[in-house]
């Protein structure tokens with residue numbers, strides 16, 4: 415008899431129970447949640463999460479929101495897949511339901527046959543045999559009439575999962591093993607960047623061929639035409655462009671993931687979206703890249719910004735997952751570019767970005783606690799890294815420390831304190847501490863390290879002056895940090 419188990423991939427389990435993937439991975443690691451071939455059985459899920467109300471969870475809510483906003487075309491376009499993709503997903507699901515129904519009819523037939531056979535035994539058997547068969551028939555009837563335990567929760571879980579499968583497709587990237595979801599009409603490239611997974615790409619509009627990947631399983635659909643020509647033999651072997659295709663079903667794809675050294679230097683004309691003078695010492699500069707030429711960079715990298723005759727080097731303060739929006743923190747000093755930002759730069763002005771540079775980037779496979787330390791406006795690359803780590807959802811926990819002097823003391827102040835606090839409020843495994851720079855780098859390093867006596871399983875990302883880097887690195891290594899877990903960037 416074929417078993418009727420229902421297995422779910424980890425990413426979907428995380429979404430269903432409303433937890434980051436890191437939490438699910440920790441439960442598997444600790445033996446609290448059993449998996450089979452990397453998948454979780456639905457009954458195991460119901461057992462381990464007895465309190466989750468599936469129908470209250472994310473995807474149902476999202477569908478409700480979409481329905482509520484049904485007249486807003488933009489919301490519909492962003493979140494719903496196109497008609498053909500929807501039809502294809504419903505068709506696939508229909509096939510599964512048909513297979514399940516066929517199986518149930520088969521079981522029904524087997525049971526009826528068994529019932530007849532038992533009646534035959536009743537007719538010919540002696541009294542003890544007749545009694546045993548009667549008991550067996552009664553037991554069978556009771557079992558068949560009884561509502562399965564957890565039926566209501568299992569039904570709600572399956573319904574929720576079905577909605578999820580219609581709304582989004584899961585992508586697994588080989589050989590790295592990264593997983594993410596494709597929603598709406600996003601291309602596989604857009605969806606990967608939103609999830610913080612930097613797959614190889616160049617132009618993002620079908621010209622360069624840098625995003626070439628290979629479909630291993632599942633179904634994809636072209637949503638943007640491309641000029642780059644793939645050879646027939648490549649196409650026959652499953653080659654396609656990530657920036658042109660979306661996923662119709664769950665897919666497995668072979669694709670390269672970019673390291674800092676793989677990203678080509680780019681020169682991109684952007685427009686000023688806003689200059690936000692946060693306080694006397696810092697402005698947030700928001701730029702928008704052209705639709706056809708997004709900036710390819712990794713969190714923690716820096717670029718050169720030029721406006722007219724002036725230019726300066728700055729860290730990107732936003733996450734690559736933010737699509738065309740790029741944020742910078744400009745400290746008010748004597749550099750001509752900074753003066754230009756504070757005094758002249760206006761909305762819609764052109765700012766050229768050249769870059770990116772730098773290797774102060776996130777390790778994509780870190781499933782350990784991550785400690786971020788920023789000094790003054792070294793917060794810019796740290797903010798980008800924190801957001802990247804959040805979108806990856808793999809760090810076991812995150813701790814952010816930000817040392818800054820107040821504006822009155824010639825510092826930048828904790829100028830985006832509200833962001834840091836909102837992250838700490840929203841995430842269970844995120845802590846934030848605002849520190850004053852007054853005690854100096856050595857004292858701050860000591861106080862901070864005292865909170866983390868054992869660093870054998872940690873990753874450190876620090877952007878600050880040489881003295882802070884030196885003190886933290888020495889102290890962290892003494893507490894067991896692996897040299898591979900240290901990532902320091904000197905920012906004066």
Ligand code: FES
Pocket residue numbers: 615616617618619620621622623624625626640642655656657658
């Ligand atoms: S990124 Fe250039 S073709 Fe896809």
